[in-house]
Amino acid sequence: MTSTGSGRRVASGSPGFLKRSQPRYGEKAVKVLLVAASLVSVLTTVGIVIALIPPAAEFFGEVSFGDFITGTDWSPLFKPAHFGVLPLVTGTLMVTLIALLVAVPLGLGAAVYLSEYARPRVRAFFKPILEVLAGIPTVVYGFFALQALTPLLQDIWPGGEGPQVFNALSAGFVMGIMIIPTIASLSEDAMNAVPNDLRDGAFALGSSRMQVATRVVFPAALSGIVAAIVLGVSRAIGETMIVAIAAGGRPNLSFDPLEGMQTMTAFIAAAGIGDLPTGTIGYQTIFAVGSLLFVMTLVMNLVSIRLVRRYRQVYE
Amino acid sequence: MTTEPSRRIQRLRRRALRSAQTAAVASPSNAPDAPDAPDSTTAPRVSFRDAPPLTTPVFEVGSLSVFYGDHEAVRDVNMTIGDRQITAMIGPSGCGKSTMIRCFNRMNDLIPTARVVGKIRYHGENLYGKEVDPIEVRRRIGMVFQKPNPFPKSIYDNIAYGPRVGSFKGNLDDLVEETLTRAALWDEVKDKLKTSALALSGGQQQRLCIARTIAVKPEVILMDEPCSALDPIATAKIEDLMEHLAQEFTIVVVTHNMQQAARVSHRTAFFTSDVDVKGERHGRLVEYDETERIFSNPSDQRTEDYISGRFG
Ligand SMILES: Nc1ncnc2c1ncn2[C@@H]1O[C@H](COP(=O)(O)OP(=O)(O)OP(=O)(O)O)[C@@H](O)[C@H]1O
Ligand SMILES: [Mg+2]
Numbered sequence: 001m002t003s004t005g006s007g008r009r010v011a012s013g014s015p016g017f018l019k020r021s022q023p024r025y026g027e028k029a030v031k032v033l034l035v036a037a038s039l040v041s042v043l044t045t046v047g048i049v050i051a052l053i054p055p056a057a058e059f060f061g062e063v064s065f066g067d068f069i070t071g072t073d074w075s076p077l078f079k080p081a082h083f084g085v086l087p088l089v090t091g092t093l094m095v096t097l098i099a100l101l102v103a104v105p106l107g108l109g110a111a112v113y114l115s116e117y118a119r120p121r122v123r124a125f126f127k128p129i130l131e132v133l134a135g136i137p138t139v140v141y142g143f144f145a146l147q148a149l150t151p152l153l154q155d156i157w158p159g160g161e162g163p164q165v166f167n168a169l170s171a172g173f174v175m176g177i178m179i180i181p182t183i184a185s186l187s188e189d190a191m192n193a194v195p196n197d198l199r200d201g202a203f204a205l206g207s208s209r210m211q212v213a214t215r216v217v218f219p220a221a222l223s224g225i226v227a228a229i230v231l232g233v234s235r236a237i238g239e240t241m242i243v244a245i246a247a248g249g250r251p252n253l254s255f256d257p258l259e260g261m262q263t264m265t266a267f268i269a270a271a272g273i274g275d276l277p278t279g280t281i282g283y284q285t286i287f288a289v290g291s292l293l294f295v296m297t298l299v300m301n302l303v304s305i306r307l308v309r310r311y312r313q314v315y316e
Numbered sequence: 317m318t319t320e321p322s323r324r325i326q327r328l329r330r331r332a333l334r335s336a337q338t339a340a341v342a343s344p345s346n347a348p349d350a351p352d353a354p355d356s357t358t359a360p361r362v363s364f365r366d367a368p369p370l371t372t373p374v375f376e377v378g379s380l381s382v383f384y385g386d387h388e389a390v391r392d393v394n395m396t397i398g399d400r401q402i403t404a405m406i407g408p409s410g411c412g413k414s415t416m417i418r419c420f421n422r423m424n425d426l427i428p429t430a431r432v433v434g435k436i437r438y439h440g441e442n443l444y445g446k447e448v449d450p451i452e453v454r455r456r457i458g459m460v461f462q463k464p465n466p467f468p469k470s471i472y473d474n475i476a477y478g479p480r481v482g483s484f485k486g487n488l489d490d491l492v493e494e495t496l497t498r499a500a501l502w503d504e505v506k507d508k509l510k511t512s513a514l515a516l517s518g519g520q521q522q523r524l525c526i527a528r529t530i531a532v533k534p535e536v537i538l539m540d541e542p543c544s545a546l547d548p549i550a551t552a553k554i555e556d557l558m559e560h561l562a563q564e565f566t567i568v569v570v571t572h573n574m575q576q577a578a579r580v581s582h583r584t585a586f587f588t589s590d591v592d593v594k595g596e597r598h599g600r601l602v603e604y605d606e607t608e609r610i611f612s613n614p615s616d617q618r619t620e621d622y623i624s625g626r627f628g
Pocket of ligand 2: 413414415540
């Protein structure tokens, strides 16, 4: 209403007193760099898919998809060649299952302890250590399984023959140890994100710490916890070194964890290192198995993303 | 017209209120500024509640101090809280009201740095005795918080939570209905017991939290600013509920709302934060008396200043 604006007006003929906007070149350059950085991962994924498709397609030109997915004999590099992928799939699932049996209880136990029981200082000490565990090269885990765990199991095995030199049990167990940090750390994040209000409410109703953890915090953090487990599973399915070293290289359709078996990743590694000529069916199998592995992990990760998304909405 | 009422006007208004108390009949002519003061029509309506005697104390607090690490948040509190009545705790922010109320059900045990020194007797028994189980304490002495904090579960499961962890034997459905009815929430939620409690309004959530507390059948309900996140209508509903519950339960309520303290409580404790000779800031209980006396004739100047500065 009154003349408050007139006093501030710039004298030199400029119409407004708000500063003119200036082109911010630096900001634009940074933005381009950031977009490029995020594109790298997208493009890599796309590139992998594109690289997988042609050889895999050629493979399925010669071997029917049904035979591939239901066949029980995997000997693609020998004559007569068989292309039943089931032994590799069961090997993968077997080792993954053993890994989960180890990692889920221990990982969640660690997460509940760190989030609900540990004092802040203890947590500040343990959490980084846990995360360092995730940085140990998997080849170290592999040799630990082969050189330390398997001999130990053979020594202490009660009755029977015990595990073979290469076996799914040691590989799965050590792989479980490997993914504990993933599951523990992410689940702990999910439980930590549960508002303290809820804990106070539960304590004020006469809950013990265990009841607060299992009946309030755990369900509230469930989707985050499931996402953590799914991520652990993806890592287990994709893990190569441990199984290549400790579970052996023989495809074996068996559910006995004491036997050696080959996983999909171990096959890819073994076949990839060998000098298979491009264009041969043996070479193409690598891509067929790779595609299957890719689809399996992709499905796992999609599930994981879904869950994480749902988890975000819980407290709104 | 629209400027803040000056201290003088506030004092006049207070005098008007006081005379209204004694005369019991509201007469605007007592207050010369009556037409201008927005609250002059509501203030005389405040009628204080008669405080029941303290013959059967629930809590006896003696020389109580609470520390967070080295910081003494509350110093040397002595007070007695009576059976089946509402005790209000008022005072400026940071004076230790929440700290104090959390002592009554040992919620401070959950804060690693907190340390309670002194005595709180609950029906004559040392609340902080070595043999006392804090979980049992919290079942007898429930608590409602400032922000409604229903669990992200169904309405039914929220009510059933406390009885379940307390291994309640009996008909849970009946208990849920009975509890929600007592909390005056049954009619509003009876058709959606299985829906998420987070879908309720803030005021309903807070009443659900009160219901959840009484489902455990406690003796005492502690409330730390239970209405500060609610609108006036929801607040009025909670106040009604408190009055109703006070027939059965002992209630201790922290509030920043003077009118609320004046309306609902039988006794009022005024806390403030003091700086001692060493320059350390700590919370103190200044005055504790029947609500009517605190609001109409406080014996400490600080109480009077606080109430006159904020009341109305
Ligand atoms: N968990 C804690 N750790 C350390 N200090 C705390 C903690 N909680 C409260 N305090 C301190 O204790 C003092 C009293 O806090 P308290 O929360 O009891 O005040 P209040 O009277 O409830 O305040 P308000 O009215 O703002 O809720 C403050 O100085 C506060 O900083
Ligand atoms: Mg407070």
